[in-house]
Amino acid sequence: MPAPRTGRRAARARRPGAAWLGWLFALPAVLMYATFVLRPLLLTVQYSLYDWNGIGASTWVGLDNYRRLLTDPELSATILHAFELILFFSLIPVLLGLFVAATIRGIAESRLATVARTVLFLPQIIPLVAAGIMWSWLLSSTGLANELLSAVGLDSLTRAWLGDFGTALPAVGIIGAWVLVGLCTLLLLAGMSKIDPALYEAARLDGAGPVREFRSITLPSLRQEIGVCVTVTVIAALASFDIVYIATQGGPGNATMVPGLEIYYLAFSEREVGMASALAVALVVLVLVCVLPIQRLTRESR
Amino acid sequence: MAHGPTRRPRIVALTLAALVATAACSAPGGDAGNDGADASAAPVTDATCGTAPVTLKGYFETGFPLPKNLSDEFTKQFPNVTWDIREDQFAVITQNAPRVLSDDPPDLMRLPQVSELVKDGLLKNLDGYASAFGWDKWPASQLEQMRVSGTGERGDGPLYAMGLNFSMTGIFYNKKLAAQVGMTQPPATLAELDTVLQKAKDAGLVPINQFNGGATGGLAFPLQNLMAAYGDPAAINQWIYQKSGATIDTPANLRAAEHLQKWLKAGYFAPDINSQDYAAMMSRFIGGKNLFIFDGDWESGNLDKQMAGNVGFFLMPPAQAGGKRAAMSAPLTYGISTKAKNADCAAFFLNWVATNQQARDIAVKVGGSHPMGPADAYMPAVAGNTVTASTLAAGATIGTDNGAMDFIANATGAIYAKGWTPQLQKMAAGQQTPDGLLKSVQKDYQSQVKD
Numbered sequence: 067m068p069a070p071r072t073g074r075r076a077a078r079a080r081r082p083g084a085a086w087l088g089w090l091f092a093l094p095a096v097l098m099y100a101t102f103v104l105r106p107l108l109l110t111v112q113y114s115l116y117d118w119n120g121i122g123a124s125t126w127v128g129l130d131n132y133r134r135l136l137t138d139p140e141l142s143a144t145i146l147h148a149f150e151l152i153l154f155f156s157l158i159p160v161l162l163g164l165f166v167a168a169t170i171r172g173i174a175e176s177r178l179a180t181v182a183r184t185v186l187f188l189p190q191i192i193p194l195v196a197a198g199i200m201w202s203w204l205l206s207s208t209g210l211a212n213e214l215l216s217a218v219g220l221d222s223l224t225r226a227w228l229g230d231f232g233t234a235l236p237a238v239g240i241i242g243a244w245v246l247v248g249l250c251t252l253l254l255l256a257g258m259s260k261i262d263p264a265l266y267e268a269a270r271l272d273g274a275g276p277v278r279e280f281r282s283i284t285l286p287s288l289r290q291e292i293g294v295c296v297t298v299t300v301i302a303a304l305a306s307f308d309i310v311y312i313a314t315q316g317g318p319g320n321a322t323m324v325p326g327l328e329i330y331y332l333a334f335s336e337r338e339v340g341m342a343s344a345l346a347v348a349l350v351v352l353v354l355v356c357v358l359p360i361q362r363l364t365r366e367s368r
Numbered sequence: 369m370a371h372g373p374t375r376r377p378r379i380v381a382l383t384l385a386a387l388v389a390t391a392a393c394s395a396p397g398g399d400a401g402n403d404g405a406d407a408s409a410a411p412v413t414d415a416t417c418g419t420a421p422v423t424l425k426g427y428f429e430t431g432f433p434l435p436k437n438l439s440d441e442f443t444k445q446f447p448n449v450t451w452d453i454r455e456d457q458f459a460v461i462t463q464n465a466p467r468v469l470s471d472d473p474p475d476l477m478r479l480p481q482v483s484e485l486v487k488d489g490l491l492k493n494l495d496g497y498a499s500a501f502g503w504d505k506w507p508a509s510q511l512e513q514m515r516v517s518g519t520g521e522r523g524d525g526p527l528y529a530m531g532l533n534f535s536m537t538g539i540f541y542n543k544k545l546a547a548q549v550g551m552t553q554p555p556a557t558l559a560e561l562d563t564v565l566q567k568a569k570d571a572g573l574v575p576i577n578q579f580n581g582g583a584t585g586g587l588a589f590p591l592q593n594l595m596a597a598y599g600d601p602a603a604i605n606q607w608i609y610q611k612s613g614a615t616i617d618t619p620a621n622l623r624a625a626e627h628l629q630k631w632l633k634a635g636y637f638a639p640d641i642n643s644q645d646y647a648a649m650m651s652r653f654i655g656g657k658n659l660f661i662f663d664g665d666w667e668s669g670n671l672d673k674q675m676a677g678n679v680g681f682f683l684m685p686p687a688q689a690g691g692k693r694a695a696m697s698a699p700l701t702y703g704i705s706t707k708a709k710n711a712d713c714a715a716f717f718l719n720w721v722a723t724n725q726q727a728r729d730i731a732v733k734v735g736g737s738h739p740m741g742p743a744d745a746y747m748p749a750v751a752g753n754t755v756t757a758s759t760l761a762a763g764a765t766i767g768t769d770n771g772a773m774d775f776i777a778n779a780t781g782a783i784y785a786k787g788w789t790p791q792l793q794k795m796a797a798g799q800q801t802p803d804g805l806l807k808s809v810q811k812d813y814q815s816q817v818k819d
Contacts, residue, residue: 113396121466121488124397206648207640229581229643231797315582318642318793319800334463336782336816337484339396 107350114343120333124340131344140320141345144328145352147235148304151324154239155246155303160295162243163250164288168280170251171258183255186248194245198312201241202228205313228314234321241309246302250295257291258284293364297357304353325349412496417449417713424710424717426453427468427477429461432666434532434700434735435478441726442717449713459583462781466490473705475714479529481778482701483610486516486528492704494527497715503527503722507743507767510534513698513774522609522774530718531699533737536763537589537664538683538695540671540755545573545659546680554682557689558597558627564659565636574658575636579649580796585777585789586646587628587637587796589662589696592776593684594624596694601773608774610817616776617806625795625802632796642793664696665759668736672754681758683765694771695762698778699740732756738763780816787812 089096114131118124135141166186170179189197204210205227212224227237265283274282307326310316316323316331325345333342428435439451454474456464462480469477469490485491498504503511510531517525541551549568555561568575579586595604599620607614631637638644638658653661654674671679683693704714721727722741729748731739736756739745750757766772777784787809794800800808 109396116396118397119466119484119488120397121470121490122397124395126395206643207638226640226643229640231642231794231799317582317790318797319790331782331785335785337466 110343110346112343113339114347116340118339119337120339121337127340131341132348134341135344135348140323141328143320144323144325145348147322148306148324148352150235151239151242151303151306152300154236155242155306156296156299158239158243159246159250159299160292162247163254163295164285164292166247166251167254167258168284170255172276183252186251188248189245190248190252192245194308195312197241197245198309201237201244202313205237229318231318231321234314234318238306238310238313238322241313242302242306245309246299250299253291253295254288257288261287289364293360296360296364300356300360301353304356305349325352412500412712412715415497415500415712415715417446417710417716419448421448421450422710422713423450423452424476424713425474425708426451427461427474428453428455429458429478430455431457432735434731435702437730437734438532438721438727439717441730442720445720445724445726449717469705470707473707473709475704475708475710476702476717477705479701479703481781482514482529482703483516483520483522484781485703487520490706491528492706492708492711494530494704494715497719498527501715501719503530503719506722506741509767509770509772510699510740514701519612521611523605523611529699529701529703530715530722531701531740532718532721533731533735533739534697534699534763535664535666535737536695536697536759536766537662538593538681538759538762540653540661540663540667541680541682542653542656542659542675543678543680545656549573549659554680555685557685557691558594558687561685565631566634568659569635574638574652576631576660576662577638577644577649577652577658578641578662579644579646580637580641580789580793581643581645581648583785583789584646585784585792586644586649586662587641587792588775588777588784588788590631591624591628591792592696592773593662593694594627595621595776596771596773597684597687597691598624598627601694601771604773604776607813608776608779610779615810616813617810621806622802625805629795629802632798637796641796665737665756665762666735668754668756668759669734670736672756677753679755681755681762683762692769692771693765694769694773695766696775697763697766697772698774700735700737732760779813782816783809783813787816 115126115128116124117127117130166182170182173179192200206212207224207226207229211227215221215224225233227233261283265287266279269279269283305326306324307330310322310324310327311330314322316327326349329342329345329349332338332345424439426435426439436453439453443449443451458478458480461478465477465480465485466488468474469485470488479485479491482491494503498511511527512523514522514527514529514531515525516522516528541554545568546552546564549564549571551564551567555564565575576590578590592604599618603614603618603620604616607616638652649661649663650667652658654671656675656678665681668681683695686693702718704711708714721731722739723745725746728739728741728746731737732748732750736759738760739747747760750760777788791800791805791808795802795805
């Protein structure tokens, strides 16, 4: 059957029946999707081929913007920073989430489990902007982090964590980890609750300890949940913007400049809409390249 | 669902093709004002607000009560004029300026750096009003920064913006702490300032708090002051105005950057300078935590209130005794969109701000800075022992020494966020040399001016 087109043509499709009626129902959603997702996406691709300040006349430059992306060390550094953030946004939350979820499951009966779950999930309901502001206070030179260090005699370690070239990016990463660990814990807990308890019982009868239980039953059963966690957090790391914007604005001296923030600066401060679009397209491709293999890897088991 | 997946790619492909066709058929852009059409301003004979009801559309900066106070007073005097005011932070105004001026044109708008807006034909040429109201007879230095030539250089050419007042920058000090380190009067030379800084350091004080965190490299304040102490402020203005061939990488500026590095290495700034924002700097200074800040007279009113009697101001001392003084001094720029509906009334308001007695009172009392206007215009009386009086007096010194400079952060729209700030933060962390700083900023500048 010929593919019905969107819009009014669908109504004129020759074949009567459910097909066009279905499209009619989908029409509002399709229109919204096309207007607010597909069109901007395609326009971004188009803009990336121009040299344009957002207002005046534009000049066709072909792939020049992409060429600059590969040769400008300042731009490629932002992508490296994004990969460094994956360590904090993905690895730490997933590992910590697994550990915490397993622990909470172990004490599932007690009140403590509910409290722990709630406390860990709290960062998720706090807007990222608020989290960023809160953490920038905690990590400031007179903040709680430094006061704690001083209290235990580690004065030599105190510093303005977000203003120090060596620690700014990890400090931003820690904020992200704090936000995402609750999400991962909750997802993994949900996954654990659907594992058949009989499996654990059987394993215990066979003499398996908690570590063996975790490795042989919990981990394999959580394959899909872990896949979701890693996917969501990797995207959060690569496309990070809010936390960095609030905590450091890319500083000090570009030490925490990430692609999302660079796109924003290019478009609205340097008014290089073409270059900003090119970086945005590259970021989309980068996210897909990173996320698709993860999806494949975690789905194959079936 | 069974036959779904085979069909889906075709539908997607068709939709995409249709969208590409509609999106890609024309190049983006071209919705600027009217490029060049307004190049010469029509002569204005009678610009007033009339007597019929007018609503002026304003786009002001959040956190600064001056424009709101002025607009209220204006309505009191001209009841037919009402206001429709939108406010944003300056950073937001900077980012929105081109789009707002073109899509939602205000009659009166707080402006960021103007040269790019002029290039896009978004700002009204005010020369007609200037001759009608006699602005061209004011001291020329007041309007110089808002003139843009046909080639995009600032400093001369048609007038594209107007100030509500003009600011003065320098060094504020805590009088109590100054007495503690034996500073009885403001230093007369750079060497004397160095001595005071060292004494403050030796006394266990933080000599200077300066914001330099995030996207705001406040070390540009002392740096430019040092540049003017070592070199010629006019040469710095040439660079800021984008005059062809101008460079920031000069021997005098190198000595200034080296001097700043010396201060950094000597520990004259707070160690957490790279995470200190403007608000943190102000709250520490007001809280008596340090001796100096480099800042502008927009804080004069605030400081007179919060540190009454305990705050002083002096201009950056010259390198040689008796040398001329210089300071960053810029009008608080407001402009009129090319597409503004009530341009005449907006221009009348701008003239009123500079010439009306109540308006000049407000400009000083609320804004803390010197009003625009003729040199012999009415000046409100200010109590002698206030810092507001000191900053106003400093304005006169700068006038006689011809030492007014625009701010090096205003050379292009992006030079502050992408040039000065990261490089100064690197220098503060010991990761950039004075020479590397100037070369790197010059490189960014050249690529931005070219666009």
